[in-house]
Amino acid sequence: MNNRNLLVKILHRRERRRREAQGPAFESSSMADMAFLLLIFFIVTGSFVLRQGIFFSLPSKTAGAVQLNERQIVEVYPQNNGFRYESVVLDRDGFKKILIARSDATKDSVLVIYMGKSVRYERLVDTLSVARESGMNRVSLKNADRG
Amino acid sequence: MRKGSFLNKLRPLSIGSAMADLALLLLVFFMASTTTEPPKGVEVVLPIGTTQGAEQDSLYLTISRNGDIYFDGTRVGVDNLHDNLAMRQGEKDRPVAITADRNLDYAYISEVLGILQEQDFLNVVFMSEPRETPPSGR
Numbered sequence: 001m002n003n004r005n006l007l008v009k010i011l012h013r014r015e016r017r018r019r020e021a022q023g024p025a026f027e028s029s030s031m032a033d034m035a036f037l038l039l040i041f042f043i044v045t046g047s048f049v050l051r052q053g054i055f056f057s058l059p060s061k062t063a064g065a066v067q068l069n070e071r072q073i074v075e076v077y078p079q080n081n082g083f084r085y086e087s088v089v090l091d092r093d094g095f096k097k098i099l100i101a102r103s104d105a106t107k108d109s110v111l112v113i114y115m116g117k118s119v120r121y122e123r124l125v126d127t128l129s130v131a132r133e134s135g136m137n138r139v140s141l142k143n144a145d146r147g
Numbered sequence: 148m149r150k151g152s153f154l155n156k157l158r159p160l161s162i163g164s165a166m167a168d169l170a171l172l173l174l175v176f177f178m179a180s181t182t183t184e185p186p187k188g189v190e191v192v193l194p195i196g197t198t199q200g201a202e203q204d205s206l207y208l209t210i211s212r213n214g215d216i217y218f219d220g221t222r223v224g225v226d227n228l229h230d231n232l233a234m235r236q237g238e239k240d241r242p243v244a245i246t247a248d249r250n251l252d253y254a255y256i257s258e259v260l261g262i263l264q265e266q267d268f269l270n271v272v273f274m275s276e277p278r279e280t281p282p283s284g285r
Contacts, residue, residue, distance in 0.1 A: 031171075039170055045181075046181025051244070052200060053196075054198055054275060056271045116253065121247050121249060121250070121252070121255075125275050129196040133197055
């Protein structure tokens, strides 16, 4: 019995000494696992595709009226089948040529887009795109039905 | 190798911590550089246009083919849109990204633009697909 107690005492002491010799330890492999797991999640769910769009600034409610020369104003009525300019329905290229010519002839030209309520939204985006491609930076948007 | 040489004194290195560092570094990079899908609420077919990169920090307004409005992924009515925008007056400088179906009538867009203007949200982005072939001319 005494021998057994002595043996247990020795084993306990040995274990205590072993623990003391090791000191505090930090297990980093689990952290690596977690980091890689999160990394794979972000690689799978993330997207590098940038969202694209056409920027447009609305006038403020308190904005005053702007006086323009008649020569500066270019009016267009987008239709579902083209661009109505001076009572003629033009295709995209024809309208773009006119905008470039007007933009070159008169600096600070303003494109006034009269959108009808039943005209498709893609026609507005296309008109804004043509304006941008032809270097016409000042654009005004109006409701054709309201005048 | 003779006993007591310099090479004998070197201890084998554990690369676990270095691996964790590397993984965390890559993780931070991906978290910072990736974008998440914006809250759309409904799938729409975007129009095609001459676009530029839109800012990530936008308010998202989606209008479906039949005129349903979704604000930040939640369906709202026209009156609710007024209220929602009124509650977010502190975010007026953020652009509002309008994601609308290409075949939608302009009447719906006009109504929404009117509300945005009324609530002083003046920066608008018409979300669109980039035109594939670069336009000729200018």
